[in-house]
Amino acid sequence: MFSRAQGSSSRNGESRTWSPVATAKTAGKQRCGCGGAGAAGGCAACSARASSATGRGADFDLGRIDIFPKAGGVPAAGEEVDDDLRGLPDEDRIVKRGGDDDAVTPLVKTGGTQGLSAATAGGGPTPIACGGYQWKINWSLSQASPKGGWVVQKYDEVKASTKCDGSNDSACNDQGGMKGGRITYWEAWKVDVGKSVPNPSDDNFDDPGCGSGTGGTDVITGTARFYENLTLPADFKPNNPATFAGSLSSTTTDPKLSGGTAPFSHTLSVKWNCCPNTKNKSTIVSHNP
Numbered sequence: 361m362f363s364r365a366q367g368s369s370s371r372n373g374e375s376r377t378w379s380p381v382a383t384a385k386t387a388g389k390q391r392c393g394c395g396g397a398g399a400a401g402g403c404a405a406c407s408a409r410a411s412s413a414t415g416r417g418a419d420f421d422l423g424r425i426d427i428f429p430k431a432g433g434v435p436a437a438g439e440e441v442d443d444d445l446r447g448l449p450d451e452d453r454i455v456k457r458g459g460d461d462d463a464v465t466p467l468v469k470t471g472g473t474q475g476l477s478a479a480t481a482g483g484g485p486t487p488i489a490c491g492g493y494q495w496k497i498n499w500s501l502s503q504a505s506p507k508g509g510w511v512v513q514k515y516d517e518v519k520a521s522t523k524c525d526g527s528n529d530s531a532c533n534d535q536g537g538m539k540g541g542r543i544t545y546w547e548a549w550k551v552d553v554g555k556s557v558p559n560p561s562d563d564n565f566d567d568p569g570c571g572s573g574t575g576g577t578d579v580i581t582g583t584a585r586f587y588e589n590l591t592l593p594a595d596f597k598p599n600n601p602a603t604f605a606g607s608l609s610s611t612t613t614d615p616k617l618s619g620g621t622a623p624f625s626h627t628l629s630v631k632w633n634c635c636p637n638t639k640n641k642s643t644i645v646s647h648n649p
Contacts, residue, residue: 475502476511476586476621478649481562487642490634491521491532491578492569497626497649499549499563501556501586508553510592512617513563513584513626515604516544521576524635532570537602537612545612547605548596551586565628569642575633577645582626587617 478497485495499511519541521529533541549558565580596609603610629645 473502474505474586474588474621476500476584476624477502478563478584478624478626480649485565485628485630485644485647487630487644488567488569489632489639489641490569490571490574491519491576491630491632491642492567493565493578493628493630493642493644495565495628495647497563498561499558499584500561501551504554504556505551505586505588506553507589508555509551509586509588510590511549511551511558511584511586512546512590512615512620513548513582514544514546516581516583517578518542519576519578521570521574521578524573524575524637529570529574529576532574536604543604545600545603545605545610546596546615547603547608547610548592549608550592563626569632570634572634572637572639575635576631578628578630580628584624584626585617585620585622587620590617 476499478499481496481498485493487493517538519533519538521532521541523529537543537545549560549563551558563582567578570576592609593611593615595611595613596615597611598605598607598609600610600612602612625648628647630642631645632640632642634640
């Protein structure tokens, strides 16, 4: 657990010890910290005031609290700030200060195990008539990428649309790069150095549907990983007509990438029945996330 006077925490087997250095509001902006130069009242008084910082007393501006390792001095820019530092007024304002007391540099949260996740944006999935749907998610990493890289998703879709007489609905099953109701490709989102979200960050599963007089199922299975410091293979192309990836770089050739984060499953299952000649809404069978 973290204590504002002094504390320790453990992450991924690594133990860290912290002591606060608070900036006084008083004239001269004196700084104090246990084991270092003290402000008025010495180290003990400094620790007492830091411990009661949640009271927002007149001695301290909580927006200017610095958290430094007790051993090893000030962390380099980019060093991890532990998640156990709960209860601070704004964790995003934990900073490393340089020689200029007014110059602040945000610490980039790095180190440990990188992870990829996604969250639905704006609700959804939203069913549309006769096999149609709309669904948007946003990708994010568990921490900033120190070297940049790519989120790469394998996209696999199996659609089985039939006409009301039971015959194959080839107009819907063979649209775009889909053949026989099946398509597989790989698409990529770039993550810049020091960022934890790609640009763009969203992935959209959307289909206008197969129209009245049809029925069937549509199952999409996406498997995504983030690859640190990856150079995207040259056959990834934007606006690839053989895929549904649009402006994203994509390929139908397996890039056979190795490493990366643990896979994130991005799935959607839909069914519909618009026979005879109706426009019933699709049914969302399942989805992740």
